[in-house]
Amino acid sequence: AQKVTQAQTEISVVEKEDVTLDCVYETRDTTYYLFWYKQPPSGELVFLIRRNSFDEQNEISGRYSWNFQKSTSSFNFTITASQVVDSAVYFCALSKHRGSTLGRLYFGRGTQLTVWP
Amino acid sequence: DTEVTQTPKHLVMGMTNKKSLKCEQHMGHRAMYWYKQKAKKPPELMFVYSYEKLSINESVPSRFSPECPNSSLLNLHLHALQPEDSALYLCASSQDPLAGDYNEQFFGPGTRLTVL
Numbered sequence: 001a002q003k004v005t006q007a008q009t010e011i012s013v014v015e016k017e018d019v020t021l022d023c024v025y026e027t028r029d030t031t032y033y034l035f036w037y038k039q040p041p042s043g044e045l046v047f048l049i050r051r052n053s054f055d056e057q058n059e060i061s062g063r064y065s066w067n068f069q070k071s072t073s074s075f076n077f078t079i080t081a082s083q084v085v086d087s088a089v090y091f092c093a094l095s096k097h098r099g100s101t102l103g104r105l106y107f108g109r110g111t112q113l114t115v116w117p
Numbered sequence: 118d119t120e121v122t123q124t125p126k127h128l129v130m131g132m133t134n135k136k137s138l139k140c141e142q143h144m145g146h147r148a149m150y151w152y153k154q155k156a157k158k159p160p161e162l163m164f165v166y167s168y169e170k171l172s173i174n175e176s177v178p179s180r181f182s183p184e185c186p187n188s189s190l191l192n193l194h195l196h197a198l199q200p201e202d203s204a205l206y207l208c209a210s211s212q213d214p215l216a217g218d219y220n221e222q223f224f225g226p227g228t229r230l231t232v233l
Contacts (some may be wrong), residue, residue: 035221043205045160045224091159103148103173103211105222107159 002027004094006108013082014116021077021111023092029053031097034068034075035105040088051075053097082115089113120144121225123208129231132198138228140191140208149191150222151183152207160207166191198232205229 003026013019025034036048049059051068059066063080079086089112093105121142130136140149148167152160165173166185180202182194191208205227212220 037224042226043207043229044226045207045209047221047223050221103150103165103167104162105160110157110159 002029002032002094002096002106004092004106004108006090006092006111008111009109010112010114012114012116015083016081017115018078018080019082019113019115021079021090021092021113023075023077023108025073025075025092025094027094027096029096033095033097035093035095036066036075036077037091037093038088039091039110045091048077079113082113084115084117087113087115121208121210121223123206123225123228125228126226127229127231129233130195130198131233132200134198135194135196137195138193138206138208138230140193140225141189142210142223142225143189144210144212144223145188146210146223147188147213148211149185150209150211151191151193152209152224153202154205154207154227164193195230198230200232203230203232 005024008022011019032053034051038046038048049066056068056070065078067076075092089110091110092108095105124139128136150165151163153163154160162175163177164183169185169188180197184192207227208225209222211222
């Protein structure tokens, strides 16, 4: 069974603070994919990153960085110097590499991030 | 062009109405998805089309009827809905789920549906 846990329901920070969103996953598969999506108040889910299970390199994209650790089944997301525009719900998700449920995303329940000016 | 479009943006319908939601992508993607999202919840998968064939139906009630006329279009026909069906309906597409390497899903802006 696939499961994604985002223990933080809501986080509030003040602009320019760094913030880390936690994601812990469960799967019996050896090959899988992990994703982060951002959902601003407008509603559209915006794809941020995909990580393959065999690639444990951390990634940085501007103010965003991701820390993937298979040993702890975690895929955490850090925003450096947060801005008001980062306010959104962030979803972590997992998908299988192969099988009948290929194409299904297993979402965490999301973390609402609010950045105050 | 990494855009998925959905129409209409908002829809209000009565329980006896028949309406349709439309989704379009021009990225050459061969998989398309319908999701339902209630407030403060993650999206729930409803249907997956792969190469224009329905490959996943998550036990969705028959009052929701999907249709994939071609590889760029996805419709969701609605009939005799209930007030609890009010939600944000999201469409997504991905490149090719059968290719081995899984590809990320790109989502449209959604249709906010209210059933009175």
